[in-house]
Amino acid sequence: MAITVRELAQALDARAWGDLDLPVTGAAEPAATDPVGPQGGTIAMAMAPKYAAALKPGSIAILAEGMDPEALGLRAAILAQRPRLLMAGLTRAFDPGPGIAPGIHPTAIVDPSATIGPDAAIGPFVVIGAGVRIGQGARIGPHVSIGRGTAVGDDALIHAGVRIAHGVTAGDRLIVQPGAVIGGDGFSFVTPEESGIEEIRRTLGSRDAIRQQHWTRIHSLGGVEIGDDVEIGANATIDRGTIRATRVGNGTKIDNLVMLGHNVVVGDDCLLCSQVGIAGSSRVGNRVVLAGQVGVNDNIEIGDDVIAGGASKIFTRVPAGRVILGNPAVRMETQMEIQKAMRRLPRFAQQLAKLQEAVTRLLEKG
Amino acid sequence: MAITVRELAQALDARAWGDLDLPVTGAAEPAATDPVGPQGGTIAMAMAPKYAAALKPGSIAILAEGMDPEALGLRAAILAQRPRLLMAGLTRAFDPGPGIAPGIHPTAIVDPSATIGPDAAIGPFVVIGAGVRIGQGARIGPHVSIGRGTAVGDDALIHAGVRIAHGVTAGDRLIVQPGAVIGGDGFSFVTPEESGIEEIRRTLGSRDAIRQQHWTRIHSLGGVEIGDDVEIGANATIDRGTIRATRVGNGTKIDNLVMLGHNVVVGDDCLLCSQVGIAGSSRVGNRVVLAGQVGVNDNIEIGDDVIAGGASKIFTRVPAGRVILGNPAVRMETQMEIQKAMRRLPRFAQQLAKLQEAVTRLLEKG
């Protein structure tokens, strides 16, 4: 898969320096990058001055604009304006992918009423239900199951063991990591009479009559609607809606072990990091970033462009553009002040006790 | 799947109004419900006055008792005493289910010593081990594996890709969402000499001699015992017990990505919401509700009818009937007061500093 430095620079839309005909075979960290040999060599990722020390003379590297390839003794270099962005193109260029063979594997079970787009690749032991539509160029790994009437757009990449239930629709360029479950039933139950949870929501915490009650299931008739350019992480779960669909907007990226409850609506271009949980019927705006282990209560609304720091627990509505942190989540600056004060809290307690003594003495004197 | 308004009202044990012979084809949100056509139409879920505005004249709806179908221009209506409960019956009536074909799929591998109940449906690529018993009317989706000697009761619904290990017993009407794992080995290890964790539990936090130690595995000989009417969420995991079984009581519902450790005992009619984790050997009573992301320490006891708010972290025993919140979890009212005080904490710090100054001045004067 070697390409020349020139070709790589063109693909990355970046400036190149040195011997542009050298073949590049892959990318590596500076310490793992040897000087270029007769077959070419890997290109070292040294996109900040602190990484330059490990570069070996005679090798090829990607540097940040402003670094000096000649002084570093390189044979060739590509100069990045925005190194992280260039990284995206570079890693795409060298990603061999999961290796799903073209065509439909003979062990795959595809319902005759399903439509498989041209150039789609379907792996061993895949099960595709009635009326399913799979777009052009889609790749589906081993042991995937796709339920009745579900539609997946063009160029999807669905990794091994993914479960997509019936009645799900997804746009183009969907990526689903192994083991993710899309369209499981919502967690929605009701008791014949008022339940304890309904009671404490009404009374804000106090309980009157505790009685034995069984839970009756509310079935999930809605499906899941997923936009274009969405990625869903390994073993993440997205439940189907009750009456309408659970929705994920265009360009939203969802990490491993994330949970989206029934009826949740997530907007466009969001990042939901690992182990985030969003409870039933909550709505998340566009370009929202929820860091790892964030929790969102049910039935609340998070505005556009909100950023929530790691493990924030969000119990109430968050206005657009706010940066929040903590349990319960508050503005990040406020949380920082609270945390500072909390660390001083044991000292406060002592100071308060001393003050009380002093004032008592003053009062006695007075 | 259309039924008449009359039949639906009878099935839901609710009062009907208007043209009871109109056919109902499904349920939808008010805005998505069109006036009834020649083939009938969907029924709008408008079970609170705030939803009534979106209702279109000439359509069919479910209303809460007290709302006026005539004033809303409806053709027919069903009046609900307890709307959420009626929702359960309604969604059950219209749920087409996952579509598992009757019979045993020819690709399924069923051990000759396994017993499959009458009318059970077993999907493609299922693997069923020696001595397994599957109840009457059970439905098992594709790619499920069930280990040696496990028993599943009547009318179970086991979705795609579920893993049930050997030595598990489950009652009737079990529902398992895709990807759940029942009966993985417990996370139980021991070091030849006292480990760091044992040391800090004994010393409450201080460590004396840190030394290199390897972990030796304690195998899990116990299985998992699950009652009747239990539901287990997508990608949830329930570990087997060490010597005796891990247990889940009748009627308990477990959401996606929940973790029950080895030897855990959960009572009847509990709700364990998404991403809850219960560590090894803890015991949870009956009718306990743990909201999303709640954590329960190992070896503790949670009494009957406890309700824990979202992301509560429970480190110590909780008496029956208590409503708790926070990390560490305390009574909900106490937590609310703590949170209020925490938000004022930075202000306290300032006030305290001012007071100290004032008192110092007073003392100097004195």
Next chain:
Amino acid sequence: MAITVRELAQALDARAWGDLDLPVTGAAEPAATDPVGPQGGTIAMAMAPKYAAALKPGSIAILAEGMDPEALGLRAAILAQRPRLLMAGLTRAFDPGPGIAPGIHPTAIVDPSATIGPDAAIGPFVVIGAGVRIGQGARIGPHVSIGRGTAVGDDALIHAGVRIAHGVTAGDRLIVQPGAVIGGDGFSFVTPEESGIEEIRRTLGSRDAIRQQHWTRIHSLGGVEIGDDVEIGANATIDRGTIRATRVGNGTKIDNLVMLGHNVVVGDDCLLCSQVGIAGSSRVGNRVVLAGQVGVNDNIEIGDDVIAGGASKIFTRVPAGRVILGNPAVRMETQMEIQKAMRRLPRFAQQLAKLQEAVTRLLEKG
């Protein structure tokens, strides 16, 4: 699978007492252990005096050294120096395992270029890619998929439905519980211009210009490198590295639903309990214990021998040997003091208000 008391004691390297020829058929809790019959009987786990009360005369038991088998009316006993350690040997002796039949199941699809070690057992519907190497004596359950070029060492036990992607290497005696995913793509995205997250990291929380941005994927070229004697829990996920590999050291045990992000490095002999999440590029030392639901921020370092209590959220570097707790995590003693003070916080608020009044009066008088 019965062995004599003598053989069991020898296998456990422990002292035996009584009739050493009695056959032991399994292990059970004291209350579930009947007196020895003609075929022998189970051995009761009664390794602390509090468990002795439930022992039935005429049975066999494991006791802690110092307990008296004769006074308890036992027929035979094994005396444990360190009961928890003996438990490891005992449960290993009686674990029947998942029951994967020897040989390669005829439905398994093994690429001709893969190398399968002698005595390996490969279950039904397994898919093994090109160039994969599976060690001697490895056991692989049903529905497992292993991607191109991955290597798994000797005596591995890979349970049902595990997904191991391409380019993963694992040492000997690897155990992977059902549904775990090793080698999913990292969650790594970049926007063409500075993203909101980059902005708030730079400004510590304030946002200037919010603009629409799409996320571009950084592909994961690195694999996952796993040492010897590692265990990975059910539905856990370990992402592949970006350029170099994500790494897990020898002897480290990882529980269910744990998430290790891309480029994470975990040292030797760690315990990562259920639902722990470690964000991208963080480094964890040797013998570190992270209790359930702990979260670790990205790009930080946790020293050797650190122990973090349940649900600790770690945002900054932790020095070696420290015992920490809380959100944000601080030294456990400090956290305990903070929690004590927090519970008294509402009272502080009252006391402070009273003091202010008193001082105001004093100042007025003065």
